[in-house]
Amino acid sequence: MSGRVGDFRILGPFRSGSMAELFEAEAPSGEHCLVKRPKLGFGSHPACYAGFETEQMVLGRLAGPHVPRCLGQGEETADGRGPWLAIERIEGQSFEAIAAAAPLPAAEVARLGVLLADALHALHRQNVVHQDLTPAHILLTVQGRVVLIDFGLACHGDLPDLAATEGGAATLGSPAIIAPEQVLGVRGDPRSDLFAAGAILYRLATGRYPFGSVASRWGLHRRRWFDPPPPRLENPEIPEWLQEIILHCLAVRPERRYASAAQLAYDLAHPDQVVVGERGRRLRRGGLRLAVKRWWSERQLDLAEPARPVRQLERAPHLLVAVDTDDQNGALAEAMRHTLRRLIAHDPHWRITCVGVLEPSIMTEQDEGASIGHSLHTAKLAILHQWAHPLALPRERLRFHVLTGGEAAAQLVDYARAAHADHIVMGARGSSVMRRYLGSVSARVVAEAPCSVTVVRVPQAQDG
Numbered sequence: 001m002s003g004r005v006g007d008f009r010i011l012g013p014f015r016s017g018s019m020a021e022l023f024e025a026e027a028p029s030g031e032h033c034l035v036k037r038p039k040l041g042f043g044s045h046p047a048c049y050a051g052f053e054t055e056q057m058v059l060g061r062l063a064g065p066h067v068p069r070c071l072g073q074g075e076e077t078a079d080g081r082g083p084w085l086a087i088e089r090i091e092g093q094s095f096e097a098i099a100a101a102a103p104l105p106a107a108e109v110a111r112l113g114v115l116l117a118d119a120l121h122a123l124h125r126q127n128v129v130h131q132d133l134t135p136a137h138i139l140l141t142v143q144g145r146v147v148l149i150d151f152g153l154a155c156h157g158d159l160p161d162l163a164a165t166e167g168g169a170a171t172l173g174s175p176a177i178i179a180p181e182q183v184l185g186v187r188g189d190p191r192s193d194l195f196a197a198g199a200i201l202y203r204l205a206t207g208r209y210p211f212g213s214v215a216s217r218w219g220l221h222r223r224r225w226f227d228p229p230p231p232r233l234e235n236p237e238i239p240e241w242l243q244e245i246i247l248h249c250l251a252v253r254p255e256r257r258y259a260s261a262a263q264l265a266y267d268l269a270h271p272d273q274v275v276v277g278e279r280g281r282r283l284r285r286g287g288l289r290l291a292v293k294r295w296w297s298e299r300q301l302d303l304a305e306p307a308r309p310v311r312q313l314e315r316a317p318h319l320l321v322a323v324d325t326d327d328q329n330g331a332l333a334e335a336m337r338h339t340l341r342r343l344i345a346h347d348p349h350w351r352i353t354c355v356g357v358l359e360p361s362i363m364t365e366q367d368e369g370a371s372i373g374h375s376l377h378t379a380k381l382a383i384l385h386q387w388a389h390p391l392a393l394p395r396e397r398l399r400f401h402v403l404t405g406g407e408a409a410a411q412l413v414d415y416a417r418a419a420h421a422d423h424i425v426m427g428a429r430g431s432s433v434m435r436r437y438l439g440s441v442s443a444r445v446v447a448e449a450p451c452s453v454t455v456v457r458v459p460q461a462q463d464g
Contacts, residue, residue: 061126117261118261129189161187206235262419319424320415385400
């Protein structure tokens with residue numbers, strides 16, 4: 001193919017797949033990009049056109065650093081070869097190439113996993129589920145961010161699901177990675193992408209996929225009832241916390257996986273906070289009895305259409321609680337806990353992070369004060385645990401973090417952004433030794449936070 005497509009000058013072939021062809025091109029601005037065209041005609045896959053039309057619709061509605069920019073699209077060209085799509089050319093390495101060196105060290109698996117989960121969360125917040133997440137569709141750019149590509153099987157919560165109308169929706173996707181509910185034809189659940197992310201983390205950590213190379217219908221359906229081999233059985237160097245995370249992603253039932261990619265990203269970034277249970281310590285697969293139990297429970301399962309992706313995220317809010325560890329005001333603490341209980345009352349998959357601030361000082365910034373700083377950090381963590389204890393909430397739903405090294409409001413805002421917080425709860429400070437340092441924190445956080453902020457105040461007694 002040569003010549004022009006729309007306003008784009010074709011430079012030559014780039015890559016050809018089973019369902020589409022990619023060509024190097026030049027945009028009117030002079031930017032080098034890619035032009036994608038579906039493979040149509042005799043012998044082409046019936047989903048080719050539907051997938052291409054889906055990608056046109058979805059990419060045209062996506063934005064941000066984790067997806068390629070859509071530069072142009074059209075339905076027909078002078079050569080009569082049908083629709084086309086011009087997209088940004090992303091320079092980087094695919095996770096497929098990275099996985100060739102697997103098994104990777106746990107720290108590297110976690111680092112890559114955080115980047116992937118951040119990209120997925122950004123996608124899901126735009127009401128889109130990828131549905132075909134594979135290492136080949138994940139690019140690590142030279143700037144160190146993950147970009148997701150190939151949205152031909154994607155589901156957008158506000159658009160018709162064209163892939164599902166082609167009759168093959170039950171088996172669309174990569175057999176080695178597809179989630180159990182996708183095998184049954186259920187599409188549009190963001191937790192399906194989290195299952196795929198778990199399968200990719202499994203491969204990065206062990207060098208193989210959790211269910212191997214699937215070549216039969218039985219192999220495809222086994223994941224509905226059978227657990228994969230524990231990663232630590234494949235690679236004894238894998239720490240328990242990483243196995244806990246991977247198997248959490250690979251739970252058979254969607255409601256037993258992470259509720260959001262943001263929760264996955266947080267655990268990968270904070271392995272010391274992962275609550276390791278039986279999953280993380282497991283060294284053998286579940287037996288036939290468990291598989292039969294799952295088969296029977298699946299017979300009672302209502303495979304209703306999942307809620308729109310953004311609605312799923314609304315059910316899994318991340319609440320950030322800013323606790324003043326230097327001013328233990330009992331009435332304010334109880335008022336904040338009461339506010340938290342109200343906020344989580346109707347959201348089944350919430351998670352809470354209690355955050356404290358360690359004031360920088362000359363003593364803790366000097367080398368000889370490092371041990372003192374560590375002791376203060378530990379003491380503040382203990383105070384956060386004590387603060388949360390009256391809530392009587394499940395430990396696996398709680399996280400604790402001490403921020404250090406800068407101005408409190410800026411730290412809280414930056415942390416809320418990095419941790420994908422959906423709501424910040426903080427107390428209005430009365431007279432306090434720390435007021436000169438934290439006194440204006442609530443006003444700044446309200447003004448600059450990337451999410452909603454609730455400032456809790458204890459009513460002052462009136463003089464009579």
